[in-house]
Amino acid sequence: MKILVCVKRVVDYNVKVRPKADGSGVETANVKMSMNPFDEIAVEESVRLKEAGSAEEIVAVSMGVPQCQDTIRTALAMGADRGILVETDAELQPLAVAKLMKAIVEKENPQLVFLGKQAIDDDANQTGQMLAALLGWSQGTFSSKVTVTDELVEVAREVDAGTEILSLKLPAVITTDLRLNEPRYVKLPNIMKAKKKPLDKMTPEDLGVDVSPRLSVLRVAEPAQREAGIKVADAAELVDKLRNEAQVI
């Protein structure tokens, strides 16, 4: 089978972002960018399925500014076979990404599409579910285990109460949670090889998709900050403070 995997270029998870002074967005100039960590897990799972003989080809897709190529090259270095970049300077919201992905799915005819369960920049947690809806496919979100058989894929999902096991008809969209796997480190020879792997470019216009945003961001601001409190000497003083000062026990 063929697998499509979606990778997003985001502000690195170690960076503490700040709003711009005018509140129009967050400061991303000169900030380290990386692949969304959940998408790394999605790429890893795809590569493992290929290594296990369940998949023949992995296509990594990214969307946005030209530098998203770097994110695709990382996926290629991890083991994806080729890349597709949908290049645009426009702001892409989850519904637009899902529509662009649907157009690519219709060209590529994969059996499985992997995406991270959420991107750590907008924290939306929408794109995979939206793609499944637009395609009329089954969805396995927040997956912690994925087992593929001929016609079905069994997915263990991390839910509020514990774990839920679903059986999905193929083709399916699967979004990945933290404990599905531990992504491999990319080795230098693989980075070199990845540079030679094919990478197609297209635009939203080529795919006939209107990507106009539906939500406008009026402003962004820092949340109210907590003040650091006091250090107490021992458990006795802590219990006293909690009972008599904070009055929470």
Added chain:
Amino acid sequence: MSALVVAEHFDNNLNPATLSAISAAQASGTEVDVLVAGSGCGAVAKTVAAVDGISKVLLAESDSYAHPLAEDIAPLIVKLASDYSHVFAPATTTGKNIMPRVAALLDVAQISDIIGVESTDTFLRPIYAGNVIATVRSSDPIKVITVRGTAFAAASSQGDSADIETVNATELTGLSTFIRADITESDRPELTSAEIVVSGGRGMGNADNFTLLEEIADKLGAAIGASRAAVDAGFVPNDYQVGQTGKVVAPKLYIAVGISGAIQHLAGMKDSQVIVAINKDEEAPIFQVSNYGIVGDLFEVLPQLSAELDKLES
């Protein structure tokens, strides 16, 4: 304008996060109807009907709704949504699974995990693990919204009984099948609604040491949580995780033990009323958000804390 709130329930018990979603809907200045979809869930519909300010309850019963599969529930919500300006659901794993599917089928955006309502079309939501709050306005005819439960007080339940109207179930899609759920059994309060939460991190060292936290939690009537590091290390199951991609809690008292305080963890607990940190590293970032901190070895501090709590009881 009117809103449809999708109720969440399990085993004939209403998830209290639904009451927060109802409050968010009411804050948006709309009339509020509530959808209860399930199998044999008439008791839940009655509970919802008694919530203050509800116009009516829509009850959709079918065996195919026994487990809320997104592929089967979303078409029902989509069918009903044309009568509404807003559709709300709690931002639980169930809501997060279903609602984007609803939004895409309606060709509208979803507004995820709102923490505030500014007007009928303008909402506040956290981005970048809560380090930034965005105010967003929707231009869509139907606003599909998930609600962070800790950000809205629960709607009260002493209202008059609203009418319960039966609606037809949609057809089963057969796209996915529920096999089983492995539910973590516990007599302790539920993590997201507990008044006190005691959480452990990597510093706990191993799964057995969590018994030290259990002892404290039982004396305080608290729920137990964990950092991602503790879950990844296999000390506790995934449903204990508090943070950006786990659960968001805002109890009266949050006690963080052996947790350094990565921004991804703070995202899930920094709205707690009082935060206590116990950590041997005095430079740990958790102390920057805690009201009370103890710098010390948790294996010495926890037994002392347990003994002090015993003194309170006696």
